[in-house]
Amino acid sequence: MTTLNNSPAIILIAGHWLGAWAWDEVLEQLDTDDSRAIAITLPGLDPNDPGRSTRTLEDQAETIGDVLTRLDVSKDQPATLVAHSGANAPVSLVLDRRPELVHRVVWVDSGPMATGSAFASDLPEEVTELPLPPFDVLAQQASLDGLSAEVLERFRAKAVPEPGPVLRQTVELRNEARNKVPTTMVCCSIPGTQVMDMARGGHPMFAEVANLENLEVIDLPTGHWPMWSRASDLAKTIQSVASRTS
Template identity: 75%
Template sequence: MTTNMSAPTIILIAGHWLGAWAWDEVLEHLDNGHTRATAMTLPGLDGDDPERTTRTLDDQSAAVVDLLTRLGVSEDHPATIVAHSGANGPVSLVLDRHPELVHRVVWVDSGPVAAGGAFAPDLPAGVEELPLPPFEVLGQQASLEGLSAEVLERFRSRAVPEPGTVLRQSVELTDEARREVSTTLVCCSIPGAQVLELARAGHPMFAEVAHLRHLDVVDLPTGHWPMWSRPGDLAQIIQAAAGGSAPAASA
């Protein structure tokens, strides 16, 4: 990774069951001569952590802020945060608590969580973790389009069960400045026009999008895991967003 502090800093955070490894192909496509890109594993998704089932959204958001600090991110040199899917919980907390540290947030087939939102509020308290479901079940919840048998096998072998505490915890937000942070929605399994329509209609999953002040919407038609199905195209969108240019839609 380059030490050029003038290059945009990019933090890549994958969703449920995934660690930093999920971004390997995207990192290969990012121009490290002009960006400082780092992928991270959220607390609770490190299979070697003996306390991982008790990790919380607060632990995860604190880890993101700690990484930003270690990378020298500041109000004068804010970072671009790329959040895929279920990483939206901790990243929404980071935006609320430290909006000055974020140049732009790129939501990958995801979006900001509304105040009080939780991924699975009705998950019984006795459930410590949620393993990766069988793919026939997962495919009914999120599109697996574009994923080869080899990719699915890697997903299965490397996935770490999601902590129940993370899934149940609600996101408490208080700072309206989070809505001022420049935002790119990368829409993969649902077209951008439909996402905006659902946001305007107040759909719980997308309602917060309607309140964003500076929003770009990019369609990247594929399944829910574009870091594997279209890594090169996703890298181009991320790099354009981090550099301040308008991300191009992809066919």
């Protein structure tokens, strides 16, 4: 697809169980006169895909790459990738393979994955998909702060089980140029100072952060889903970051 709009591209990618719909409130508030902002649904998270439970991280990374191509992203006009939570795995692969196409990566309550890591490498092979757990269980793993009963009801109604292959697949990275891509970490459920302490201490969740050469940390205190609990503030942060010339 060839576009006549030469403004920078912003690609929003939500985490586990979520599709493009998760960014609706953020998209409404992004200044699209100055940017081409789109949200995408990764393979495996489209409820109408009959083979979705077999989709892999490779499928997801290839889809992001295809979107970059469709938006005419290039070295001269790179895109901003916004990755929430579990979208960090496919986005880490894209950064490793095509770092020159990324103007900046924004990790939303997330961060880059290290080579050799997987979200759930010990998930049994017979588990084909992982449904959204009950909220009392989920709250033990990620903060639900700021989410109303109405938002939780929508989350439950729209959530799609996460494909087993996506959760089990190991991320293999080879290109150190990925660490040179300008990076913004939007820290929500864990304060930025704590994230950096964890990174320096080699915590598996954030160990890769210590290797980043151009890092900015922004605190946006709320729960793990700021696209719902602080949509306006998140949109302003993304817009500000994406509009920078360096």
